[in-house]
Amino acid sequence: MEKIKIMIVDDHLLFSQSLSFLISTFKEFEVCGSYINGKEFTNAVEAENFEKPNIILLDVNMPIMDGIETMKWLKQNHPDLKVLALSVNDDEETIMKMITNGAKGYLLKDTDPKTFKEALLEVYNKGFYYTEIVSGFLINKLNQTENKIILKEREVEFIKLACTEKTYKEIADGMCLSPKTIDGYRENLFQKLELKTRIGLVLYAIKHKIVCI
Amino acid sequence: MEKIKIMIVDDHLLFSQSLSFLISTFKEFEVCGSYINGKEFTNAVEAENFEKPNIILLDVNMPIMDGIETMKWLKQNHPDLKVLALSVNDDEETIMKMITNGAKGYLLKDTDPKTFKEALLEVYNKGFYYTEIVSGFLINKLNQTENKIILKEREVEFIKLACTEKTYKEIADGMCLSPKTIDGYRENLFQKLELKTRIGLVLYAIKHKIVCI
DNA sequence: GCAAAAAAGGGGGTTTTTCCCCTTGTGTAG
DNA sequence: CTACACAAGGGGAAAAACCCCCTTTTTTGC
Numbered sequence: 405m406e407k408i409k410i411m412i413v414d415d416h417l418l419f420s421q422s423l424s425f426l427i428s429t430f431k432e433f434e435v436c437g438s439y440i441n442g443k444e445f446t447n448a449v450e451a452e453n454f455e456k457p458n459i460i461l462l463d464v465n466m467p468i469m470d471g472i473e474t475m476k477w478l479k480q481n482h483p484d485l486k487v488l489a490l491s492v493n494d495d496e497e498t499i500m501k502m503i504t505n506g507a508k509g510y511l512l513k514d515t516d517p518k519t520f521k522e523a524l525l526e527v528y529n530k531g532f533y534y535t536e537i538v539s540g541f542l543i544n545k546l547n548q549t550e551n552k553i554i555l556k557e558r559e560v561e562f563i564k565l566a567c568t569e570k571t572y573k574e575i576a577d578g579m580c581l582s583p584k585t586i587d588g589y590r591e592n593l594f595q596k597l598e599l600k601t602r603i604g605l606v607l608y609a610i611k612h613k614i615v616c617i
Numbered sequence: 618m619e620k621i622k623i624m625i626v627d628d629h630l631l632f633s634q635s636l637s638f639l640i641s642t643f644k645e646f647e648v649c650g651s652y653i654n655g656k657e658f659t660n661a662v663e664a665e666n667f668e669k670p671n672i673i674l675l676d677v678n679m680p681i682m683d684g685i686e687t688m689k690w691l692k693q694n695h696p697d698l699k700v701l702a703l704s705v706n707d708d709e710e711t712i713m714k715m716i717t718n719g720a721k722g723y724l725l726k727d728t729d730p731k732t733f734k735e736a737l738l739e740v741y742n743k744g745f746y747y748t749e750i751v752s753g754f755l756i757n758k759l760n761q762t763e764n765k766i767i768l769k770e771r772e773v774e775f776i777k778l779a780c781t782e783k784t785y786k787e788i789a790d791g792m793c794l795s796p797k798t799i800d801g802y803r804e805n806l807f808q809k810l811e812l813k814t815r816i817g818l819v820l821y822a823i824k825h826k827i828v829c830i
Numbered sequence: 831g832c833a834a835a836a837a838a839g840g841g842g843g844t845t846t847t848t849c850c851c852c853t854t855g856t857g858t859a860g
Numbered sequence: 861c862t863a864c865a866c867a868a869g870g871g872g873a874a875a876a877a878c879c880c881c882c883t884t885t886t887t888t889g890c
Contacts, residue, residue, distance in 0.1 A: 416705065416726035418733055422635030425642065440727075492629065492705075513629035514653075520631055558838080569817040571875065585839050591878075601847095602876075604782040606819050611830050617823055771866090784847065797869045804850075814875095815848075 407431075408528050411457035412438035413445045413474065414490070415466040419513075423461070430521055442469030446477055449485075456485065459527050462507070464491035464498055472498070475505035488527050496541050497612065503542070509533035560614055562589045567606045567615045620644075621741050624670035625651035626658045626687065627703070628679045632726075636674070643734055655682030659690055662698075669698065672740050675720070677704035677711055685711070688718035701740050709754050710825065716755070722746035773827060775802045780819050780828045 410433050414420040417440065424435045436457050439445040446469070448454060464471035471489060478485055489502045489510040499510050508527050511520065512535075526533040534542070555563070558579075565575040572590070576583040594600065597608055609615045623646050627633040630653065637648045649670050652658040659682070661667060677684035684702060691698055702715045702723040712723050721740050724733065725748075739746040747755070768776070771792075778788040785803070789796040803815070812818055822828045 417729045418636065418639070418703075418724075418726050419632050421730045422637075422639040423631065424635075425638030426631070426635040429638065490631075511631075513631050516630045517634045556837080567816070567820065569812070569814045573875085581838095582840055584841060587841095587877085588839075590876090594877090599782065600877090601782045601784075603780070603815060603819055606816055607780065607830060610823060617820060769865095786847085795868050798867050800849080800869090801867075803848085807849085813849090 407434040408459065408524070409434060409436040409455075409457040410524070411436055411445075411460045413440075413442065413460060413466070413471075414438070414463035415440045416463070426517060426520075430524075433524060441466040442471065442474030442477070445469075445474060446481075449482060458486065459524060460485055460487045461490050462487050464489060464493055464502065472501050472505065475502055475507055479506045486527055486531070488523060488533065494537065499538060499541055503538060509535070510538050511535065512537075555614070559589060559593060562586065563593070563605060563609045563614050566590075566602055567609050620647040621672065621737070622647060622649040622668075622670040623737070624649055624658075624673045626653075626655065626673060626679070626684075627651070627676035628653045629676070639730060639733075643737075646737060654679045655684065655687030655690070658682075658687060659694075662695060671699065672737060673698055673700045674703050675700050677702060677706055677715065685714050685718065688715055688720055692719045699740055699744070701736060701746065707750065712751060712754055713758065716751060722748070723751050724748065725750075768827070772802060772806060775799065776806070776818065776822045776827050779803075779815055780822050 410427055412420045412423060412435060414423075420438045420440075424438065427433050427435050436455065437448065439448060445460075462471050462474060466474075469477075471491065475487065475489075478487065483506060487507045489499075489507040490513060491498070491502075491510070492513050493499070494512055502510055509523055509532055511523055511533075515523070523533040523535075561579060562575065565578055570578070572586050573583050576586045579586070590602070590605075593605060597605070599605055599608060610617060623640055625633045625636060625648060627636075633651045633653075637651065640646050640648050649668065650661065652661060658673075675684050675687060679687075682690075684704065688700065688702075691700065696719060700720045702712075702720040703726060704711070704715075704723070705726050706712070707725055715723055722736055722745055724736055724746075728736070736746040736748075774792060775788065778791055783791065785799050786796050789799045792799070803818075806818060807813065810818070810821055812821060823830060
């Protein structure tokens with residue numbers, strides 16, 4: 405019987421190499437490659453001699469090209485490749501981004517090896533594996549009546565500058581706009597995000613990873 | 618030849634179990650136990666039938682009782698146990714906290730298995746293993762001429778409130794102080810932390826984990 | 831294809847908050 | 861005795877926040 409081929413994309417070498425050993429103890433699977441970030445992985449996919457794995461284990465937090473970017477790229481270029489996301493992040497936003505970009509499942513790294521193996525088998529056989537946490541999020545996404553907040557590029561730019569010690573005047577200069585326009589951006593965002601002060605905006609930005617500190 | 622006994626404390630089951638396999642491929646070592654947080658580990662240490670490992674691999678980010686707390690407990694109760702910290706965090710504060718509390722080394726999880734094995738051997742033989750990143754921090758700690766910033770309890774209280782949408786007047790009410798006293802706290806902190814605005818204070822607080830978001 | 835709507839940029843003016851400097855009283859530890 | 865942290869306050873300038881208003885372009889809905 406031919407083994408199911410697994411590929412690992414994770415920047416934590418200690419983890420990916422160790423995980424290889426764990427997988428090698430499962431008789432149904434074998435690891436056919438591992439990469440330390442999305443860039444290395446996508447480059448490999450583009451190579452001539454690339455042999456498709458059955459499942460890709462994709463980490464979310466990676467340098468250079470992270471899991472979400474990689475997922476987007478795969479959606480565009482190789483939507484047939486099956487990805488099981490593997491991460492420590494359990495926040496809704498990250499999980500939903502991975503799922504909506506085509507990940508077939510999302511496992512936390514504190515999953516026990518038995519469940520992990522089950523997930524691999526399900527992804528291979530049924531095509532997906534959704535844990536309770538993921539399906540929970542999917543359900544209340546449906547009940548949310550599509551009220552998701554979309555920030556425009558220019559707004560994001562403004563938010564990033566608002567998360568510094570700059571005054572609004574300085575921000576205006578930085579964005580080549582009149583301070584009055586900046587005034588408008590602020591008012592708009594305060595209303596849209598239900599905030600009252602710039603402090604709130606900063607907290608919102610950090611919470612939603614618009615800026616990283 | 619008797620093998621060197623390794624104990625793993627990490628909440629990421631997938632990682633700790635996988636790491637066990639990796640270690641089992643090293644002929645000099647064997648894993649003699651693993652725990653999913655500091656509490657489980659310290660309980661085990663207290664147990665009658667506890668057999669001391671030669672090296673403890675300790676994760677920093679864990680629920681219930683994290684690496685730093687565990688390190689403090691070990692320093693108090695079992696300073697003879699050798700700990701090699703293993704984490705994804707590479708910020709100076711975390712690393713220094715682990716080292717000053719007695720960790721014999723601090724490895725990042727993106728270390729390659731070869732270096733990892735070297736580190737284990739060095740900790741066992743020489744008693745410590747400091748990577749460049751750690752010794753770098755140690756050196757500029759020495760050059761810092763002990764100017765570390767100590768925040769008083771009341772100041773921390775103020776900072777926490779400053780990281781909300783409250784006005785200074787509301788903060789004053791919350792702390793049962795005059796707004797003018799609050800003014801003093803702010804001025805003091807701005808000078809002490811080299812900040813100019815409340816935004817800066819918020820960013821500082823988040824960066825130094827005074828508040829969590 | 832055209833109107834309506836939404837997005838992007840700007841203006842004037844007011845109130846509130848923030849920020850900064852400087853002073854005063856009060857315990858208290860050296 | 862005095863230096864020092866802590867609490868409180870005054871005055872004033874500068875930002876920030878909050879109003880209502882305007883034009884122009886781009887997008888979108890029949």
